[in-house]
Amino acid sequence: xxxxxxxxxxxxxxxxxxxxxxxxxxxxxxxxxxxxxxxxxxxxxxxxxxxxxxxxxxxxxxxxxxxxxxxxxxxxxxxxxxxxxxxxxxxxxxxxxxxxxxxxxxxxxxxxxxxxxxxxxxxxxxxxxxxxxxxxxxxxxxxxxxxxxxxxxxxxxxxxxxxxxxxxxxxxxxxxxxxxxxxxxxxxxxxxxxxxxxxxxxxxxxxxxxxxxxxxxxxxxxxxxxxxxxxxxxxxxxxxxxxxxxxxxxxxxxxxxxxxxxxxxxxxxxxxxxxxxxxxxxxxxxxxxxxxxxxxxxxxxxxx
Ligand SMILES: [Ca+2]
Ligand SMILES: [Ca+2]
Ligand SMILES: [Ca+2]
Ligand SMILES: [Ca+2]
Numbered sequence: 001x002x003x004x005x006x007x008x009x010x011x012x013x014x015x016x017x018x019x020x021x022x023x024x025x026x027x028x029x030x031x032x033x034x035x036x037x038x039x040x041x042x043x044x045x046x047x048x049x050x051x052x053x054x055x056x057x058x059x060x061x062x063x064x065x066x067x068x069x070x071x072x073x074x075x076x077x078x079x080x081x082x083x084x085x086x087x088x089x090x091x092x093x094x095x096x097x098x099x100x101x102x103x104x105x106x107x108x109x110x111x112x113x114x115x116x117x118x119x120x121x122x123x124x125x126x127x128x129x130x131x132x133x134x135x136x137x138x139x140x141x142x143x144x145x146x147x148x149x150x151x152x153x154x155x156x157x158x159x160x161x162x163x164x165x166x167x168x169x170x171x172x173x174x175x176x177x178x179x180x181x182x183x184x185x186x187x188x189x190x191x192x193x194x195x196x197x198x199x200x201x202x203x204x205x206x207x208x209x210x211x212x213x214x215x216x217x218x219x220x221x222x223x224x225x226x227x228x229x230x231x232x233x234x235x236x237x238x239x240x241x242x243x244x245x246x247x248x249x250x251x252x253x254x255x256x257x258x259x260x261x262x263x264x265x266x267x268x269x270x271x272x273x274x275x276x277x278x279x280x281x282x283x284x285x286x287x288x289x290x291x292x293x294x295x296x297x298x299x300x301x302x303x304x
Pocket of ligand 2: 064
Protein backbone atom coordinates (compact mmCIF):
# COMPACT_ATOMS: atom_id res chain seq x y z
CA UNK A 1 0.00 0.00 0.00
CA UNK A 2 2.76 2.43 0.87
CA UNK A 3 4.52 1.84 -2.46
CA UNK A 4 1.31 2.42 -4.41
CA UNK A 5 0.51 5.76 -2.76
CA UNK A 6 4.08 6.90 -3.26
CA UNK A 7 3.72 6.18 -6.98
CA UNK A 8 0.43 8.08 -7.13
CA UNK A 9 1.89 11.18 -5.55
CA UNK A 10 4.86 11.02 -7.95
CA UNK A 11 2.46 10.94 -10.91
CA UNK A 12 0.51 13.94 -9.72
CA UNK A 13 3.76 15.92 -9.52
CA UNK A 14 4.53 15.41 -13.27
CA UNK A 15 3.23 18.69 -14.66
CA UNK A 16 1.50 18.60 -18.03
CA UNK A 17 3.70 20.30 -20.55
CA UNK A 18 3.99 21.00 -24.25
CA UNK A 19 7.41 21.55 -25.76
CA UNK A 20 7.63 22.15 -29.50
CA UNK A 21 10.87 22.06 -31.48
CA UNK A 22 11.83 21.98 -35.16
CA UNK A 23 13.37 18.51 -35.29
CA UNK A 24 14.67 18.84 -38.84
CA UNK A 25 14.64 21.39 -41.66
CA UNK A 26 16.25 21.64 -45.09
CA UNK A 27 16.24 24.08 -48.00
CA UNK A 28 17.18 22.76 -51.45
CA UNK A 29 17.55 24.69 -54.70
CA UNK A 30 15.25 23.24 -57.37
CA UNK A 31 15.36 25.99 -59.97
CA UNK A 32 17.80 28.69 -61.08
CA UNK A 33 17.15 32.39 -61.74
CA UNK A 34 16.52 33.59 -65.28
CA UNK A 35 19.08 35.97 -66.79
CA UNK A 36 18.86 39.30 -64.96
CA UNK A 37 17.01 37.81 -61.98
CA UNK A 38 18.11 36.50 -58.59
CA UNK A 39 14.97 34.49 -57.93
CA UNK A 40 15.57 30.84 -57.11
CA UNK A 41 12.99 28.09 -56.70
CA UNK A 42 13.48 26.25 -53.43
CA UNK A 43 12.08 23.20 -51.76
CA UNK A 44 11.58 23.71 -48.03
CA UNK A 45 11.09 20.82 -45.63
CA UNK A 46 10.52 21.02 -41.88
CA UNK A 47 9.22 18.85 -39.08
CA UNK A 48 7.67 20.01 -35.80
CA UNK A 49 8.12 17.66 -32.84
CA UNK A 50 6.46 17.70 -29.42
CA UNK A 51 8.97 16.84 -26.70
CA UNK A 52 6.40 17.51 -23.97
CA UNK A 53 4.24 14.99 -22.11
CA UNK A 54 0.96 16.67 -23.15
CA UNK A 55 -0.53 16.28 -26.63
CA UNK A 56 -0.87 19.50 -28.59
CA UNK A 57 -3.38 20.34 -31.32
CA UNK A 58 -1.50 22.21 -34.05
CA UNK A 59 -4.54 23.52 -35.95
CA UNK A 60 -7.58 23.47 -33.61
CA UNK A 61 -10.86 24.72 -35.08
CA UNK A 62 -11.19 24.03 -38.82
CA UNK A 63 -10.92 27.03 -41.12
CA UNK A 64 -9.96 29.32 -38.25
CA UNK A 65 -6.31 30.31 -38.69
CA UNK A 66 -6.21 32.25 -35.40
CA UNK A 67 -5.59 29.10 -33.32
CA UNK A 68 -3.03 27.48 -35.63
CA UNK A 69 0.58 26.95 -34.54
CA UNK A 70 2.63 28.82 -37.15
CA UNK A 71 6.16 28.40 -38.44
CA UNK A 72 8.19 31.30 -39.80
CA UNK A 73 11.48 31.16 -41.72
CA UNK A 74 13.64 34.14 -40.88
CA UNK A 75 16.61 35.46 -42.88
CA UNK A 76 19.39 36.37 -40.45
CA UNK A 77 23.03 37.48 -40.63
CA UNK A 78 23.76 35.37 -37.52
CA UNK A 79 22.28 32.23 -35.96
CA UNK A 80 19.91 34.03 -33.56
CA UNK A 81 16.46 35.45 -34.32
CA UNK A 82 16.33 39.08 -33.30
CA UNK A 83 14.37 42.21 -34.13
CA UNK A 84 16.19 42.99 -37.37
CA UNK A 85 15.58 39.60 -38.95
CA UNK A 86 12.89 39.60 -41.61
CA UNK A 87 10.53 36.92 -42.80
CA UNK A 88 12.60 35.23 -45.53
CA UNK A 89 9.60 34.16 -47.61
CA UNK A 90 7.02 36.85 -46.80
CA UNK A 91 4.51 34.33 -45.44
CA UNK A 92 4.25 31.74 -42.66
CA UNK A 93 3.55 28.01 -42.63
CA UNK A 94 0.97 26.10 -40.63
CA UNK A 95 -0.83 22.76 -40.90
CA UNK A 96 -3.82 22.05 -43.13
CA UNK A 97 -6.62 23.77 -41.19
CA UNK A 98 -9.36 21.17 -41.68
CA UNK A 99 -9.77 20.10 -38.07
CA UNK A 100 -7.57 18.98 -35.16
CA UNK A 101 -4.02 17.77 -35.84
CA UNK A 102 -2.84 16.45 -32.49
CA UNK A 103 0.75 15.34 -31.87
CA UNK A 104 1.59 13.48 -28.66
CA UNK A 105 4.94 13.13 -26.93
CA UNK A 106 7.79 12.63 -29.43
CA UNK A 107 5.41 12.75 -32.39
CA UNK A 108 6.20 14.84 -35.46
CA UNK A 109 4.27 16.77 -38.08
CA UNK A 110 5.72 18.62 -41.03
CA UNK A 111 5.58 19.48 -44.67
CA UNK A 112 7.58 20.07 -47.81
CA UNK A 113 6.73 23.02 -50.00
CA UNK A 114 8.00 24.70 -53.13
CA UNK A 115 8.73 28.40 -52.64
CA UNK A 116 10.56 31.18 -54.46
CA UNK A 117 13.34 33.20 -52.86
CA UNK A 118 15.28 36.25 -54.00
CA UNK A 119 19.00 35.75 -53.37
CA UNK A 120 20.53 38.65 -51.45
CA UNK A 121 23.65 39.52 -49.56
CA UNK A 122 21.86 40.68 -46.38
CA UNK A 123 21.63 37.26 -44.75
CA UNK A 124 23.75 34.20 -44.06
CA UNK A 125 21.30 31.84 -42.36
CA UNK A 126 17.70 30.71 -42.60
CA UNK A 127 16.23 30.23 -39.14
CA UNK A 128 13.07 28.12 -38.95
CA UNK A 129 11.04 28.92 -35.82
CA UNK A 130 7.97 27.06 -34.58
CA UNK A 131 5.26 29.04 -32.75
CA UNK A 132 7.10 32.27 -33.48
CA UNK A 133 4.09 34.31 -32.30
CA UNK A 134 3.54 32.54 -28.97
CA UNK A 135 0.22 30.74 -29.64
CA UNK A 136 1.19 27.92 -27.23
CA UNK A 137 2.71 28.05 -23.75
CA UNK A 138 5.64 25.64 -23.64
CA UNK A 139 7.86 24.21 -20.91
CA UNK A 140 10.83 25.40 -22.97
CA UNK A 141 10.38 28.46 -25.18
CA UNK A 142 14.09 28.69 -25.99
CA UNK A 143 14.51 25.65 -28.22
CA UNK A 144 12.07 26.58 -31.01
CA UNK A 145 14.56 27.46 -33.75
CA UNK A 146 16.50 25.43 -36.31
CA UNK A 147 19.38 27.10 -38.17
CA UNK A 148 20.20 26.38 -41.83
CA UNK A 149 23.47 27.73 -43.19
CA UNK A 150 22.74 29.40 -46.54
CA UNK A 151 26.27 30.61 -47.37
CA UNK A 152 27.32 27.80 -49.68
CA UNK A 153 28.26 28.44 -53.27
CA UNK A 154 28.04 25.59 -55.76
CA UNK A 155 28.68 24.99 -59.45
CA UNK A 156 26.45 22.86 -61.63
CA UNK A 157 28.19 21.72 -64.79
CA UNK A 158 31.06 19.67 -66.11
CA UNK A 159 30.90 15.93 -66.49
CA UNK A 160 31.15 15.90 -70.27
CA UNK A 161 33.85 15.56 -72.95
CA UNK A 162 34.50 18.25 -75.54
CA UNK A 163 36.45 17.51 -78.72
CA UNK A 164 38.79 19.98 -80.35
CA UNK A 165 41.30 19.88 -83.19
CA UNK A 166 44.84 21.24 -82.73
CA UNK A 167 44.86 25.07 -83.11
CA UNK A 168 41.03 25.17 -82.92
CA UNK A 169 39.15 26.75 -80.00
CA UNK A 170 36.42 25.18 -77.86
CA UNK A 171 34.38 26.56 -74.93
CA UNK A 172 35.14 24.40 -71.91
CA UNK A 173 31.72 24.34 -70.23
CA UNK A 174 29.15 26.52 -72.06
CA UNK A 175 26.24 25.72 -69.71
CA UNK A 176 27.92 25.80 -66.29
CA UNK A 177 25.94 27.67 -63.63
CA UNK A 178 26.57 29.01 -60.16
CA UNK A 179 24.16 28.68 -57.24
CA UNK A 180 24.45 30.93 -54.24
CA UNK A 181 21.56 32.20 -52.10
CA UNK A 182 23.48 34.88 -50.20
CA UNK A 183 25.92 36.15 -52.83
CA UNK A 184 24.65 38.24 -55.72
CA UNK A 185 27.92 40.17 -56.12
CA UNK A 186 31.11 38.09 -56.29
CA UNK A 187 33.43 41.07 -55.72
CA UNK A 188 36.30 39.88 -53.45
CA UNK A 189 35.78 36.31 -54.63
CA UNK A 190 37.37 34.57 -57.58
CA UNK A 191 37.00 32.06 -60.38
CA UNK A 192 39.66 29.50 -61.21
CA UNK A 193 40.17 27.05 -64.07
CA UNK A 194 42.90 24.40 -64.11
CA UNK A 195 44.02 22.07 -66.89
CA UNK A 196 45.97 19.00 -65.87
CA UNK A 197 48.16 17.26 -68.44
CA UNK A 198 48.56 20.30 -70.68
CA UNK A 199 51.21 20.59 -73.37
CA UNK A 200 53.40 23.48 -74.48
CA UNK A 201 51.42 26.08 -76.48
CA UNK A 202 48.04 25.06 -75.01
CA UNK A 203 46.13 28.27 -74.21
CA UNK A 204 43.08 29.72 -72.48
CA UNK A 205 41.03 32.28 -74.41
CA UNK A 206 38.02 34.29 -73.31
CA UNK A 207 35.55 34.83 -76.12
CA UNK A 208 34.41 38.43 -75.91
CA UNK A 209 30.67 38.92 -75.25
CA UNK A 210 28.30 41.90 -75.05
CA UNK A 211 28.49 45.43 -76.41
CA UNK A 212 29.35 48.84 -74.98
CA UNK A 213 29.10 48.94 -71.16
CA UNK A 214 28.20 45.26 -71.26
CA UNK A 215 31.24 44.12 -73.20
CA UNK A 216 33.15 41.48 -71.21
CA UNK A 217 36.71 40.77 -72.23
CA UNK A 218 40.19 40.05 -70.99
CA UNK A 219 42.76 42.73 -71.66
CA UNK A 220 46.17 41.52 -70.53
CA UNK A 221 45.94 40.99 -66.79
CA UNK A 222 42.55 42.70 -66.51
CA UNK A 223 38.99 41.47 -66.78
CA UNK A 224 36.99 44.38 -68.16
CA UNK A 225 33.23 45.03 -68.30
CA UNK A 226 32.79 47.94 -70.67
CA UNK A 227 35.43 50.45 -69.58
CA UNK A 228 35.50 49.20 -65.96
CA UNK A 229 38.14 46.82 -64.63
CA UNK A 230 36.34 44.19 -62.57
CA UNK A 231 39.05 41.59 -62.11
CA UNK A 232 42.73 40.71 -62.11
CA UNK A 233 43.76 37.75 -64.24
CA UNK A 234 46.56 35.42 -63.16
CA UNK A 235 47.60 32.91 -65.80
CA UNK A 236 50.06 30.06 -65.35
CA UNK A 237 51.35 28.55 -68.60
CA UNK A 238 52.22 24.85 -68.92
CA UNK A 239 55.87 23.95 -68.53
CA UNK A 240 58.00 21.14 -67.23
CA UNK A 241 58.63 22.84 -63.89
CA UNK A 242 54.92 22.88 -63.02
CA UNK A 243 54.28 19.36 -64.37
CA UNK A 244 52.46 20.92 -67.33
CA UNK A 245 49.57 22.20 -65.29
CA UNK A 246 48.09 25.39 -66.68
CA UNK A 247 45.67 27.60 -64.84
CA UNK A 248 43.72 30.81 -65.00
CA UNK A 249 42.38 32.64 -61.98
CA UNK A 250 40.36 35.85 -61.98
CA UNK A 251 40.30 37.77 -58.69
CA UNK A 252 37.16 39.91 -58.70
CA UNK A 253 38.03 43.49 -57.77
CA UNK A 254 34.80 45.09 -59.01
CA UNK A 255 31.11 44.25 -59.12
CA UNK A 256 30.51 40.81 -60.64
CA UNK A 257 26.91 39.64 -60.64
CA UNK A 258 25.72 36.14 -61.39
CA UNK A 259 25.21 36.85 -65.09
CA UNK A 260 28.71 38.30 -65.57
CA UNK A 261 30.21 35.32 -63.76
CA UNK A 262 28.24 33.01 -66.07
CA UNK A 263 29.51 34.84 -69.14
CA UNK A 264 33.08 34.51 -67.90
CA UNK A 265 32.82 30.79 -67.14
CA UNK A 266 30.76 29.84 -70.20
CA UNK A 267 32.97 31.69 -72.67
CA UNK A 268 36.28 30.51 -71.32
CA UNK A 269 37.79 28.46 -74.12
CA UNK A 270 40.73 26.17 -74.64
CA UNK A 271 43.03 26.21 -77.66
CA UNK A 272 45.53 23.36 -78.01
CA UNK A 273 48.82 24.00 -79.73
CA UNK A 274 49.37 22.83 -83.32
CA UNK A 275 51.26 19.75 -82.12
CA UNK A 276 49.06 19.01 -79.10
CA UNK A 277 47.65 15.51 -78.63
CA UNK A 278 45.77 13.47 -76.05
CA UNK A 279 43.22 14.56 -73.48
CA UNK A 280 43.08 17.11 -70.68
CA UNK A 281 41.23 17.27 -67.39
CA UNK A 282 39.68 20.70 -66.84
CA UNK A 283 38.47 21.85 -63.42
CA UNK A 284 36.43 24.93 -62.47
CA UNK A 285 35.95 26.36 -59.01
CA UNK A 286 34.43 29.57 -57.63
CA UNK A 287 35.08 31.39 -54.36
CA UNK A 288 32.30 33.69 -53.17
CA UNK A 289 32.55 37.08 -51.45
CA UNK A 290 32.71 35.36 -48.02
CA UNK A 291 35.64 33.03 -48.88
CA UNK A 292 33.38 30.00 -49.33
CA UNK A 293 34.70 27.62 -51.99
CA UNK A 294 32.41 25.81 -54.40
CA UNK A 295 32.67 22.20 -55.44
CA UNK A 296 35.06 21.52 -58.33
CA UNK A 297 33.51 20.66 -61.71
CA UNK A 298 35.42 18.44 -64.13
CA UNK A 299 35.31 18.39 -67.92
CA UNK A 300 37.48 16.40 -70.32
CA UNK A 301 38.96 17.93 -73.47
CA UNK A 302 39.87 15.43 -76.18
CA UNK A 303 42.21 16.62 -78.92
CA UNK A 304 41.13 15.02 -82.17
CA1 LIG B 1 9.89 24.65 -27.33
CA1 LIG C 1 -7.51 26.43 -36.95
CA1 LIG D 1 19.77 37.61 -36.21
CA1 LIG E 1 27.59 32.70 -50.64
